[in-house]
Amino acid sequence: MNAPLLLALGGGGFTMEPGNPLLDDYVLSLASAREPRILFLPTASGDMTAQINAFHARFGDRLCIPEHLSLFRLGDLRRPLAEIVLEQDIVYVGGGSMRNLLAIWRAHSLDKLLEQAWRAGVVLAGLSAGAMCWFEGGVTRSSGPPAPLAGLGLLEGSLTVHADGEPERLPVWLASVRDGALPGGWAVDDGVGLLFAGRRLQRVVSSRPGAGAQRVDQVAGELVRHRLAPELLGEDSSGALGGYDEDVQELRRVNRLRRGILGEGL
Amino acid sequence: MRARIPRVPQIVALGGGGFSMEQGNPLLDDYVLSLTGAKRPRVCFLPTASGDADHYVVRFYRRFSPGCEASHVSLFRRDQGTGGVEDDLATHLLSQDLIYVGGGNVVSMLGAWRAHGLDSVLRQAWRKGVVLCGPSAGSLCWFAESLSAFHGAPRRVRGLGLLPYSNCVHYDAEPARRAEYHRFVGDGMRPGYAAEDGVALHFRRTLLERVVSSRPDGCAYRVEPAPDGVVVETPLETVYLGTADAGASTGGSNEASAAKARAVMGRTAKGRSRTKASAAKPLRLPPATAIAAA
Numbered sequence: 001m002n003a004p005l006l007l008a009l010g011g012g013g014f015t016m017e018p019g020n021p022l023l024d025d026y027v028l029s030l031a032s033a034r035e036p037r038i039l040f041l042p043t044a045s046g047d048m049t050a051q052i053n054a055f056h057a058r059f060g061d062r063l064c065i066p067e068h069l070s071l072f073r074l075g076d077l078r079r080p081l082a083e084i085v086l087e088q089d090i091v092y093v094g095g096g097s098m099r100n101l102l103a104i105w106r107a108h109s110l111d112k113l114l115e116q117a118w119r120a121g122v123v124l125a126g127l128s129a130g131a132m133c134w135f136e137g138g139v140t141r142s143s144g145p146p147a148p149l150a151g152l153g154l155l156e157g158s159l160t161v162h163a164d165g166e167p168e169r170l171p172v173w174l175a176s177v178r179d180g181a182l183p184g185g186w187a188v189d190d191g192v193g194l195l196f197a198g199r200r201l202q203r204v205v206s207s208r209p210g211a212g213a214q215r216v217d218q219v220a221g222e223l224v225r226h227r228l229a230p231e232l233l234g235e236d237s238s239g240a241l242g243g244y245d246e247d248v249q250e251l252r253r254v255n256r257l258r259r260g261i262l263g264e265g266l
Numbered sequence: 267m268r269a270r271i272p273r274v275p276q277i278v279a280l281g282g283g284g285f286s287m288e289q290g291n292p293l294l295d296d297y298v299l300s301l302t303g304a305k306r307p308r309v310c311f312l313p314t315a316s317g318d319a320d321h322y323v324v325r326f327y328r329r330f331s332p333g334c335e336a337s338h339v340s341l342f343r344r345d346q347g348t349g350g351v352e353d354d355l356a357t358h359l360l361s362q363d364l365i366y367v368g369g370g371n372v373v374s375m376l377g378a379w380r381a382h383g384l385d386s387v388l389r390q391a392w393r394k395g396v397v398l399c400g401p402s403a404g405s406l407c408w409f410a411e412s413l414s415a416f417h418g419a420p421r422r423v424r425g426l427g428l429l430p431y432s433n434c435v436h437y438d439a440e441p442a443r444r445a446e447y448h449r450f451v452g453d454g455m456r457p458g459y460a461a462e463d464g465v466a467l468h469f470r471r472t473l474l475e476r477v478v479s480s481r482p483d484g485c486a487y488r489v490e491p492a493p494d495g496v497v498v499e500t501p502l503e504t505v506y507l508g509t510a511d512a513g514a515s516t517g518g519s520n521e522a523s524a525a526k527a528r529a530v531m532g533r534t535a536k537g538r539s540r541t542k543a544s545a546a547k548p549l550r551l552p553p554a555t556a557i558a559a560a
Contacts, residue, residue, distance in 0.1 A: 043374075046317025046342035071374045072317040080418030097342050100378045107377025142341075143382070 003198030005030050006124040006154070008131035010161045010188025012207055014058035015051055015094060016127070022207040022233040023193055024058055027090060030123045030195070036089035040068040043104050044096030044129040047072045051094050064090075071104055085113050090123045093130030098149055099142035101129050111152055118154060128161045135159045137182040139173045146172040148181045156199055157185030164189040164211065177218050184217030192230050206230035273395020276301055277428065277469045279405035281435045281461025283480055285329035286322060286369060287401060293480035293507040294466050295329065298399045301468075302363035310362045311338040314378050315370025315403035318342040322368055330366075341378050356387045365391060367400030367407060373414055373423055375403055385426055392428055402435050405467075409433040411455055413447055420446045422455060429472055432458030437487065439463050447489060448497045457490030465504060477504045 007030065013023045028036060040055040042048060047070045059066035069084055085091065091114065093101075105111045118124050124134065132138025133151045137158040140149045146169045148158075160173035176182040186194055186201075191208035194201055204213055213228040278298045285295055299307055311326040313319060318340040330336040339355060359365060365388065367375075379385050392398055398408060406412035410427040413420050413434055420443075425433075434447040437460040447460060459467050459474065464481035467474060477486045488500045 044342075046319070048317065048342075049319075072315065072319075072371045078418060083418075099381050100341055103377040103381030104374045105377075107373045107380075 002121075003200070004118045004121055004123075006118065006134060006196045007126075007193050008134060008155075008159060008186075008188065008196070009125070009127035009193045010131065010163060010211075010213065011095075011127055011165055011190030012192070013092075013127050014054045016190065017207060018054070020191075020207050021058065023191070023205070025062070026193065026205055026233055027092060027123070027125045028059075028062060028064055030125070031089040033089045035063050035065060036123075037065045037067070037087060038090040038092055039085065039088045040066065040092050040094065041126075041130070042068060042094045042096075043071050043110075044098065044101035044133075045094055046096065046100070048096075055092075055094075071108055071110075081108060081110060082113055085110070085117050086120065086122070088117065088122050090125060091117060093124070093126030093133065095126075095128030095130055097142040098129035098132055098138055098140035098151070101133055102149075102151070115152065115154055124154075131161055131188070132159045135185060137176075137185075139169050139176065139182075141166075141169070148172070148176040155196055156183070158182040159185050159194075160187045162190055163187040163213070174216065174223060177216055178221070178223055180218065184215070186213055186215055186228075188213045204228045204230040205233050207233055273303075275392045275395060275428075275471050276397045276475075277392065277408050278397065278399035279408060279429075279433060279435075279459075279461065279467045279469070280399065280401035281405065281437055281465045281467075281486065282369075282401050282439060282463030283466070284366075284399075284401050285325060288464065288480055291464075291480050292329075294464070294478070297466065297468075297478055297507055298364060298366075298397065299334070301397050304363045306333065306335060307363040308335040308361065309337075309364045309366055310359060311336070311366050311368065312384075312400075312404075313338060313368040313370075314341055314384075315372060315375035315407075316368050317370065317374070319370075326366070326368070341382055341384075355382070355384065356390075359384075359387050360391050360394060360396065362391065362396050364397045364399065367398070367404030369400070369402035369404055371414075372403035372406045372412065372425070376407060376423070376425065379407075389426060389428060398428075399466075405435050405461070406433050409458065411458075413443065413450055413455075420450070422450065429469055430456070432456050432489075433467075434458070434460040434489070437462045438485075448499070451489050452491060452495070452497045457488070459486060459502075460489050460499070461486040474502075477502045479504050479506050480508070482506050482508065 007027060009023060038059060042051045045051050052068050055068055056066060134154045135151045135158050136153045136156060137148055137150050139146050139160045160169055163170050170187055173187060177184055188194060189211040191211040192204065192206045192213050194213065195203040195205065209232055212230060215226045215228060217224050280294060283294050309330050313322045316322050323338050326338060327336055407425045409425045409429045409431055411432045412423050412425055414423045432451065432455050434443055437444055451457060461467055462484050465477060465479045465484040465486045467486055468476045468478060485504050486502045488502055490498060492498045
């Protein structure tokens with residue numbers, strides 16, 4: 001089996017880039033299934049209706065089987081979490097409070113389940129809190145001011161997000177790396193994704209010209225920084241996606257209506 | 267000004283009901299407010315179990331802003347400056363007369379509370395005499411253990427343990443819960459209390475003081491294993507707040523409620539068939555219980 005894939009977004013995708021589907025299409029392209037099952041976990045936002053609606057708006061018409069999992073609201077199905085998670089091709093984690101995300105996952109033992117899914121080849125993707133959670137640590141604003149917080153540690157190093165969009169976060173991360181509170185790692189701008197194959201960084205992609213990422217390590221008390229130049233998505237990705245025709249879109253729309261997804265949320 | 271006399275720890279655990287589930291019926295919320303003894307009570311809402319759902323917060327303010335110093339704490343929106351209280355959460359919560367916990371998922375709520383240290387703050391608030399209350403998940407959380415019905419088979423959930431019993435909510439609205447609760451108590455879950463929608467268990471310190479209801483036919487039950495191992499359900503005398511004075515501490519042993527208790531006894535004698543018959547009925551839940559279901 002190939003190494004499991006994980007895409008960590010500094011920001012972007014359907015919740016932050018309503019008019020730009022490049023990163024989300026890239027997420028879909030990572031699954032080997034022709035019509036991947038993609039599960040959205042909005043836990044970090046408290047299962048905000050707006051996030052859930054944005055997810056279905058983005059993925060409802062695409063060649064995939066979108067579903068979301070709420071840990072706050074009782075859906076129609078009382079299926080065990082393991083069954084829901086392990087049948088997916090992709091699990092996509094939304095942004096919000098990293099502290100709450102981890103605490104709630106742990107309360108439901110979902111952290112172990114997601115690690116199991118990743119090892120079994122389910123593609124993991126996420127932005128912001130949903131990206132930092134996979135690393136040894138990140139910088140969260142869960143309690144107001146930015147502060148370092150330990151993550152699940154599936155991937156080595158630490159991650160900080162919105163490096164360009166939320167300027168107050170980066171200095172806290174740099175200070176944490178310098179004083180050893182966090183291991184070295186990556187600072188990622190909005191619109192940039194780091195693709196890991198297993199624990200190895202394989203590719204850096206972007207949905208916006210000008211956005212970037214950097215690798216930062218502490219060496220003998222000094223910070224050593226390396227810029228990473230992302231590949232801009234969209235220029236040749238229509239071919240990579242394989243494309244899909246109007247019939248498929250129509251089918252997805254009909255299925256969506258039949259499943260009553262339009263009536264979901266509260 | 268406030269709390270000149272030491273206040274006794276009090277919890278009002280709603281099987282369901284209150285502002286989120288019983289629009290137009292203020293009886294349970296009024297009862298809880300009356301326990302604070304404050305003219306204009308400081309009331310703080312914790313909507314954690316719903317993921318801090320906006321519409322829930324709005325409904326809270328609609329209900330409690332008139333007549334109370336209302337506030338809320340969001341554990342999800344603190345980074346955006348829309349988390350309600352932004353200062354020291356502990357100080358804020360400890361200065362309240364009433365902390366009202368909303369319904370939703372009790373496992374998610376307890377996880378988030380522990381991550382923010384609210385479990386110990388709430389314990390402190392309780393000891394200090396801040397009245398604690400809530401429906402559904404806002405009831406289950408105070409007990410030592412309860413039953414969660416989210417995602418798959420029901421399982422035991424450890425609560426904050428302020429009340430050394432087990433708890434079951436929506437006892438009438440979700441018939442499967444009754445059978446499951448009996449099974450769990452039979453299998454070693456500690457004995458406890460079950461409440462129907464519209465019924466509240468009022469505890470002083472750790473003792474059940476009174477059972478009150480916003481509905482004339484509401485009831486709560488003590489559920490425990492008998493010496494022979496069979497689980498026994500005993501209906502509790504329940505005071506309907508529509509006729510009784512919500513604020514006064516009448517011992518509850520008046521003739522009307524005694525007669526009602528007898529009537530309830532008669533009803534539960536046929537409990538088994540009643541449970542089966544109602545299992546086929548659609549749940550009579552207002553839309554709000556989509557989040558109020560524990």
